[in-house]
Amino acid sequence: MKIFRVFIIILFTIASFPGYGQVWPSRPVKMIIPFPPGGTLDAVGRMLAQKLSEQTNQNFIVENRAGGNGFIGADIVAKSNPDGYTLLFSASTFISAPLAAKTVPFNVDRDFLPIALVARAPMSLAVNKNFPANDVKSLIAYLKANPGKVSFAVGSIGSAGHLATDLFRKSANLDILIVPYKGTAPAFQDLVGGQIDAFIDPVLGSMPYYKSGMLKLLGVTSNKRVLTIPEVPTIGETIPGYEFYSWFGVWLPSKTPLTIANQLNAELNKALSSDMRDKLLQMGLVVGGGTMLDFTEFQAIETVNAKKIIEDGSISLD
Numbered sequence: 154m155k156i157f158r159v160f161i162i163i164l165f166t167i168a169s170f171p172g173y174g175q176v177w178p179s180r181p182v183k184m185i186i187p188f189p190p191g192g193t194l195d196a197v198g199r200m201l202a203q204k205l206s207e208q209t210n211q212n213f214i215v216e217n218r219a220g221g222n223g224f225i226g227a228d229i230v231a232k233s234n235p236d237g238y239t240l241l242f243s244a245s246t247f248i249s250a251p252l253a254a255k256t257v258p259f260n261v262d263r264d265f266l267p268i269a270l271v272a273r274a275p276m277s278l279a280v281n282k283n284f285p286a287n288d289v290k291s292l293i294a295y296l297k298a299n300p301g302k303v304s305f306a307v308g309s310i311g312s313a314g315h316l317a318t319d320l321f322r323k324s325a326n327l328d329i330l331i332v333p334y335k336g337t338a339p340a341f342q343d344l345v346g347g348q349i350d351a352f353i354d355p356v357l358g359s360m361p362y363y364k365s366g367m368l369k370l371l372g373v374t375s376n377k378r379v380l381t382i383p384e385v386p387t388i389g390e391t392i393p394g395y396e397f398y399s400w401f402g403v404w405l406p407s408k409t410p411l412t413i414a415n416q417l418n419a420e421l422n423k424a425l426s427s428d429m430r431d432k433l434l435q436m437g438l439v440v441g442g443g444t445m446l447d448f449t450e451f452q453a454i455e456t457v458n459a460k461k462i463i464e465d466g467s468i469s470l471d
Contacts, residue, residue, distance in 0.1 A: 177237050177412075177413045177416050177417075178209055178211040178237065178238065179211070180211065180238065181211055181212040181213070181214055181238070182205075182211060182212070182213045182214070182237070182238050182239070182240065183213075183214055183216055183238060183239045183240070184198060184201075184202050184213050184214065184215050184216065184240055184241075184242050185216050185218050185226045185227075185229055185230050185239065185240065185241050185242070186198045186215060186216070186217050186218070186226065186242050186243065187217075187218055187219060187220075187223035187224070187225065187226025187227050187241070187243055187247070188217065188219050188223055188226070188243075188244070188246075188308075188309075188336055189217055189219045189335070189336040189338060190217050190338075191336070191337070191338035192308070192336060192337040192338055192354075192358055193274060193337070193354070193355040193357040193358045193399075193436075194242075194243070194244045194401060195215075195217065196357065196436075197271065197272060197357075197401055197433070197436070197438070198215055198242040198401075199215050200429060200432065200433075201213075201242065201271060201403075201421075201424060201429070202214070202215050202242075204424040204427060204429050205420055205421075205424060208420055208423060208424060209420060215242075219335075219336065222246070222250045222254075222309045222310060222311060222312075222470060223243060223244075223246050223247060223250055223309065224250070224251075224254075224257060224258060224259075226241070226243070227241055227243065227247060227259060227265075228258040228259050230265070230404065230405075230406060231258075231259040231264040231265065231406060232259075232406075233406055234406075235405065235406035235407070235408035235409040235410075236409070236413070237405065237409055237410070237413035237414075237416075237417065239405075239406070240268070240403055240404065240405050240417070241265070241403065241404040241405070242271075242401065242402075242403055243401070243402065243404070244274075244312070244313060244399055244400065244401050245313045245398075245399050245400045245401075245402075245455060245459070246308075246309060246311065246312040246313055246399075247261065247402075247404075248261055248452060248455060248456050248459060249311050249312065249313065249316060249456075249459040249463065250309065250310065250311035250312065250470065251311075252311065252456070252459055252460050252463050253310060253311035253463050253468045253469050253470045254311070254469075254470040254471060255470075255471045256471075261456075263407060264406065264407050265404040265405070265406065265407055266404060266405045266406065266407045266409055266414055266445070267402065267404055267445060267448040267449045267452050268402070268403040268404060268405055268414060268417050268418050268421065268445055268448065269402060269403050269417075269418050269421040269422065269425075269441065269442065269443065269445070269448050270400060270401075270402050270441035270442065270443060270447070270448045270451055271400075271401045271402055271403060271421065271425065271441050272400065272401050272433050272438040272439060272440055272441050273398040273399070273400045273401075273438065273439040273441065274313075274355035274356065274357065274398060274399040274400060274401065274437075274438050274439075275355070275356050275373050275374055275375035275379050275398060275437060275438075275439070276313070276314065276317050276353050276354055276355050276356065276373065276374040276375075276397060276398070276399055277353070277354065277355070277356045277359045277363075277370045277372070277373050277374070277379075277382075277385070278292075278321070278351065278352075278353050278370065278371045278372045278373070278374070278388060279344060279351065279352050279353070279354070279359040279362070279363065279368045279369065279370050279371075280292070280344075280350060280351045280352075280368065280369050280371060281344055281345070281347050281349075281350055281351075281368065281369075282366065282367060282368055282369055283347065284350055284351070284369065286371065287369065287371070288371055288372075288386070288391070289371050289372045289386070289388055289390075289391040289392070290391050292351075292371055293325050293327065293391070296325075296327045296328070296329060297327065300327075300328035301328045301329070301330060302330065303329055303330060303350045303351065304329075304330045304331075304332050304349040304350045304351070305318050305329050305330065305331055305332065305349070305350070305351045305352065305353070306332050306333075306334055306340035306343065306344060306349045306351070306352040307331055307332070307333050307334065307340075308334055308336055308337040308340055308354060309333060309334070309335065309336070310333050310468065310469075310470045311463065311468060311470060313355075313397075313398075313399035313400070314337070314352070314353050314354050314399070315331070315333075315468065316397065316459060316462045316463070316468075317353045317374050317397040317399075318331065318353045319331075319462055319465075319466040319468060320395065320397055320462055321353065321388065321392075321395065322466070323465065323466065324392045324394075324395050325392055332349055337354050337358050340352055340354070341354070341358060341359070341362060344362075344368060345362055345367050345368060353374065355399050355437075355438075356373060356379055356381070356382065356436075356437040357436045357437055357438070360381070360382070360437070363382070370382065370385045371385075372385060372386055372387060372388040372390075372391070373385055373386075373387050373388065374387070374388055374395070374396065374397040374398065375387060375396065375398065375439075376389060376396045379437045380434070380437070381435065381436075381437045382437070398439070400441070400455070401441075402441070402448060402452070403417070403421060405417065414445065415445070418444065418445050421442070422442050422443070425440055425441060425442040426442070
């Protein structure tokens, strides 16, 4: 009888663990995207939400909670109930922007559980169609002849685009004017309209403007040419060693039960092995996937790299 009582106590203890015995998801899941609609992040996030909805027979509902360089949306997830029904889909800005700020309402390492890398995004160096340069070499020459006069947009301070731009500036020893925006969509509008001169952003964002002749693409930030635009050289062909990617991932609040986190990771890998994979490749992206540990290690390396660029460039949100 004593052994039986101990066994019952153990069963009740296990059953009391958060997430134990739950079928996940059993109701709609919120996917928080901490930036406005219209950019590459939003396009990939909505595609992913649709695929997850199909796989699980539960709605994954995208909510754009923009503001504060992505801090507002991320903080909502950090403070949400860790039950697997509120997740964060964000870009690498999520780990880089806090490195440029003195005050952040959350701690990336303490408050979030990395679930999976979804994709890496090669970026393009786009200029207004009337800008007097047609390749990276002539752009550098023009920038050196006109120090501090050529404007480069950044979607937000500390974003992947900002870091890629500052790495370009430092690699070629340039003096450029940085113009921060609240999202990539308004930056592209001003680039097309001629209010700014240049913009480094994921290839997907610039593609429609490039294909319609509204912008010129002088180079891409990846170490190889992008399959969808093979005529555009890499920046590294002019500046040896230059390479940079934005990337997109999924996070849950850190106290989410591992049973649920592992289920979400499995669903994400399933999605990235489906027809969505070909769609991402057609968008010029490098498809991710892998274990939670893979993503955790990747994030740690990217954080170190981002911190160096931010410190070297004195990039600050304050």
